[in-house]
Amino acid sequence: MDDALLGLMALSDPYLLLLLVFATLGGVLIGALPGLNATTGVALLLPFTITMQPIPAIAVLTTIYCAATFAGAITAILINTPGTSASATTCLDGYPMAQRGEAGRALGMAAVSSTIGGIISVICLMLAAPMLSRAAYYFAPPEYFALTLFGLSMLASVGEGTPVKNIISGAFGVLLATVGIDLLTSIDRFTFGFNELSEGIGFVPVMIGVFGISELLVQAGQLDIVRKQVIMKKIKLPSKADYKKVWKTILRSSGIGTFIGILPAEGATVASMIGYNEAKRWSKTPEDFGKGAIEGIAGSEAANNAATGGAMVPTLALGIPGSPTAAVILAGMMVHGLRPGPTMFTEQAEFAFAIFWSMMLVNILFFFIGLYGAKFFARITFIPTQILWPVVFIFSIVGAYALDQSMFDVWIAVGFGFIGFMMRRHGYSVVPMAIGLILGGMLETRFGQSMVMLDEQWWMMVTRPLTAFFLILTALALFGPMVWSKLFTQRDPMKSSGE
Amino acid sequence: MNKLSMNDKSRWLVPLLICIFCALTYWQTTQFETVPEILKRGTQPSDFPQMVLVLIAALAMLILFKDRPKPMMKLEPKVLKTMGLLVGFTLLAEIDLFLGLGIFAASLSYLWGEKRIIALLFAGVVVPILIFFFFDFIFEIRFPKGILTNIWYG
Structure with a gap:
């Protein structure tokens, strides 16, 4: 309780409050700009936090995460272009509503359900993260190894690639994490004579490359996309009848979003899809979905914002990112010398609770900013691509340089921009690679420690109940969907007959 | 298309x-x-x-x-040209980081269809200068020495 109060006290600093207001504005702006999303935004702005103290720095990053996730709905509703992939399902009903002159009502519902979803998930985060970390306090290296492996196995289902391609991408990230001096033996690996590689490949330049610079190349191929904005009348909050219709949907989607967010690597996009589907399944009028059903917006938006809080649970309590953006925030914590994991709630509890409170605050802030600034942010999306992306590139490069003041990091960022673009072009999502890079070091260290502990008899891991449990979960995450789809295909007479 | x-x-x-x-x-x-x-x-x-x-x-x-x-x-010609510009940037940045950034930003803007001189100057000159001084004053970042940065660093 004292820690929660101390965390709240930390937020009473006027400088930090002002910073959070600006970060919310920045996050909403990033989320509203098509092509930029929460992950890219956090990766690009991470270097700007280098001179800050850890609390303001990480609070700014989580604020951008929450605000950008919400803001994707603005463009989804007004121009039928989701600002972030998590808002793709919001387009389905938001844009039809806007077309029939109800843009204000749709935006109002998006803001209300996002705020409620976000606040519910932060409350869950405040309760669940310390409990989870207390349980994890008793984990030994084999349990940690199995848990990290489970986190990595969840990468099979993230991003736009197929499961096999996602695992290749994740494994490539793990391989990249082995570059530099081996911590257990102090022997150089893959440094090729470059001193800059002795400490490994930096997270930040790689993130800037694969999320920022590769997106610039993607945008180069999409210059002919024309966006049309729907004229928006006065914004109005949802009516009592609307609330009556959607309150169950909001609560259900908030629960779904929080749960999906807690699962390692699963983020807001998956949450919004499931939230939307469940809203449709439970609706009394499922036929209205896709034609402008207000429940559709509530189901999608409550879930994707709830996922942000949920994603921070494993990130802070176990050091395993709950979503791609949480992975970049995790990298930010490491850059600031923090050690997310079970010890965080005993050694840095004030920091953890300050982050929780800042997330709570941003959920209230973006409600007002989103509602009253929606018209302005919708106009911002019309900044010409040919001006926006050169500016984003300059920020990317200067950001990559600024962290260690090294031109080597600039080359890394540009190189990974090319690698990221080619990976995406061939169906290999860059998200698993980024998470693999962050978790790779931990995975190898825990594996090495487990080998020492088990006297090099790795098969002894399965004799430890918790390790075996995580290994079974890993196997289920990897092979479950494959087996399930095979069984399902065999039993589906329509598919088997080729119709 | x-x-x-x-x-x-x-x-x-x-x-x-x-x-x-x-x-x-x-x-x-x-x-x-x-x-x-x-x-x-x-x-x-x-x-x-x-x-x-x-x-x-x-x-x-x-x-x-x-x-x-x-x-x-199929890769659009503009994507290939953008890749070419990126390679050009890496070479120019060896001479001066901000010279490379400015030329890259203006060229990219022009390649992507921007023809207004004011807009090109904004992307290629104003933004790099603003970002340089922002990082120099606020974050006290020292950029690598080059033709342009030496004017400031002496």
Whole structure:
């Protein structure tokens, strides 16, 4: 309780409050700009936090995460272009509503359900993260190894690639994490004579490359996309009848979003899809979905914002990112010398609770900013691509340089921009690679420690109940969907007959 | 407009390239120094990368045999030209980082269809200068010396 109060006290600093207001504005702006999303935004702005103290720095990053996730709905509703992939399902009903002159009502519902979803998930985060970390306090290296492996196995289902391609991408990230001096033996690996590689490949330049610079190349191929904005009348909050219709949907989607967010690597996009589907399944009028059903917006938006809080649970309590953006925030914590994991709630509890409170605050802030600034942010999306992306590139490069003041990091960022673009072009999502890079070091260290502990008899891991449990979960995450789809295909007479 | 093509070549070329990369990297791991048995703490430095490489190669083989050819967008000329500009940036940045950034930003803007001089000057001159001074004053970042940055640093 004292820690929660101390965390709240930390937020009473006027400088930090002002910073959070600006970060919310920045996050909403990033989320509203098509092509930029929460992950890219956090990766690009991470270097700007280098001179800050850890609390303001990480609070700014989580604020951008929450605000950008919400803001994707603005463009989804007004121009039928989701600002972030998590808002793709919001387009389905938001844009039809806007077309029939109800843009204000749709935006109002998006803001209300996002705020409620976000606040519910932060409350869950405040309760669940310390409990989870207390349980994890008793984990030994084999349990940690199995848990990290489970986190990595969840990468099979993230991003736009197929499961096999996602695992290749994740494994490539793990391989990249082995570059530099081996911590257990102090022997150089893959440094090729470059001193800059002795400490490994930096997270930040790689993130800037694969999320920022590769997106610039993607945008180069999409210059002919024309966006049309729907004229928006006065914004109005949802009516009592609307609330009556959607309150169950909001609560259900908030629960779904929080749960999906807690699962390692699963983020807001998956949450919004499931939230939307469940809203449709439970609706009394499922036929209205896709034609402008207000429940559709509530189901999608409550879930994707709830996922942000949920994603921070494993990130802070176990050091395993709950979503791609949480992975970049995790990298930010490491850059600031923090050690997310079970010890965080005993050694840095004030920091953890300050982050929780800042997330709570941003959920209230973006409600007002989103509602009253929606018209302005919708106009911002019309900044010409040919001006926006050169500016984003300059920020990317200067950001990559600024962290260690090294031109080597600039080359890394540009190189990974090319690698990221080619990976995406061939169906290999860059998200698993980024998470693999962050978790790779931990995975190898825990594996090495487990080998020492088990006297090099790795098969002894399965004799430890918790390790075996995580290994079974890993196997289920990897092979479950494959087996399930095979069984399902065999039993589906329509598919088997080729119709 | 992007054109779709059934690019059957990339179906086997990419997994094959991955396998070649794995083979070369695996060989590289065999060149790592080893730790004497008595000092070894669980694993040799090459053990873990080798396990990861075997996994990647095995999965690439799986793709080679299981993956179906999918229609693929042909690379737009503008994408190729943007890549060319990026290479140009890396060369110019060796002379001066901000010279490279300014020329890249203005050229990219022009390549993507911006013809207004004011807009080109904004992207290529105003923004780099603002960002330079922002990082210099606020974050006290010292950028690498070059033709332009020396004017400020002396």
